[in-house]
Each structure stands twice: as structure tokens, then as C-alpha cells.
Amino acid sequence: MHIINTILVSDEVIDSFFCCDLQTCKGACCLDGDAGAPLENYEIKLLEEHFAVFKKYMTKEGTKIIEKNGFFDYDSDNELVTPLLQNEDCAYVHYDGEIAKCAIEKAYLNGEIDFYKPISCHLYPIRVTKLPDYEVLNLHRWQVCKNAYIKGEEKQIRVIDFLKDALIRKYGEEWYFSLKNEFPKK
Numbered sequence: 001m002h003i004i005n006t007i008l009v010s011d012e013v014i015d016s017f018f019c020c021d022l023q024t025c026k027g028a029c030c031l032d033g034d035a036g037a038p039l040e041n042y043e044i045k046l047l048e049e050h051f052a053v054f055k056k057y058m059t060k061e062g063t064k065i066i067e068k069n070g071f072f073d074y075d076s077d078n079e080l081v082t083p084l085l086q087n088e089d090c091a092y093v094h095y096d097g098e099i100a101k102c103a104i105e106k107a108y109l110n111g112e113i114d115f116y117k118p119i120s121c122h123l124y125p126i127r128v129t130k131l132p133d134y135e136v137l138n139l140h141r142w143q144v145c146k147n148a149y150i151k152g153e154e155k156q157i158r159v160i161d162f163l164k165d166a167l168i169r170k171y172g173e174e175w176y177f178s179l180k181n182e183f184p185k186k
Helices: 011-015 041-057 060-069 103-109 119-123 143-155 164-171 173-182
Strands: 002-004 007-009 093-096 099-102 126-130 135-139
Touching: 002 173, 011 135, 041 060, 041 103, 093 103, 099 103, 119 126, 119 164, 126 164, 164 173
Parallel strands: 007 135
Antiparallel strands: 002 007, 093 099, 126 135
16 A cells, blocks of 8 residues: 555556456446446535436436436445446436446537546546545456456556546546655556
8 A cells, every 4th residue: 555645556557557448347337236437525516506407318217216316326335426327227328329328428528518427437437435634545456447457558558547537536646646656657
């Protein structure tokens, strides 16, 4: 474990390779799970503000869930998460052919909104654990991402390189480049 400012970073986050392989997994991280994606408090307002724009990319079922139950839910630890459909898909899912993606991200990429998507989704496969004085970054190992780890190793793309934009979005450029300078490629 390494510390940069008040962020603890696991060795696995620094040393592992990763490159999403959507053609293989079909966006399973948007479809499977026992709870939705973690949300930050400030993201609830952004979801509400931009819903009218990105809902056109959502499934009918997702739109109905949001309109009926609201923009967030709680997991078993009483933490804020994205709502799920009964079949465990994220309510904010958008399909690009057979690949599950994010409706919020689609609207952002089309230049329609300025909110990319929840930061926990952007950071995946890194999961953030909040402690009183620190945040801890760990790697979430999941069978559906097995090929992404293989592809990352083949292409020599480290997790911290693959997630550069997300890490800068969350912690800032200075923090990110401190991490990169402290742990350059071997």
C-alpha cells in the first residue's frame, strides 16, 4: 500500500494491467451485481438536472424505474448507488447493439451534457473505500473482466494509465502525476 496525500493506493492498482474488452464482456459491469454503482452525494443533483437529456438513451424499463423510485437507491451498507432493474441491470443502461453502456455517458459524448457519468463507473475496476482520514484505492477483480486484464497485459497498459482521465477527474492532475512519477513503468 502506498500513500499520496490522503489517498492509499494498493500495489495491485499500480502493478496490474487493464484494458476494457467490451466485445468480450458486452458491458457486464452495467448489467450484473448485487447493488448499483456507488454514487457521490453531489452526483444526485447532476442526475436530476440532466435526466431530461439522457433519458432518451435509456431503456423504457430504466426510465420507468427512475420516474417511479427516484435517481438513486441504497445498498446493503446504506450507501448511495444507482438504481437497478429487477434483472440487475443499472437503470441508466444504454444499449449500443448488444453492448451495454451508460446513457449518461452517451449524452456527454454527444456534447449534450457536461456530466460524464458517476465517478465510480469511470474509475472501474478501481473501487474506492472511504475511511475517516483516507480514501483507499483497491482493484476489483471480477471474472467478467478477465479478458480486460489479459488485453491490458498484452498491450502493456497499466490500470493507472487506462484510468488516467478518471483518476485526474477524481483527484486532480497534480495527484495523478505524483502517482505516475512515484511509480513509473518498469
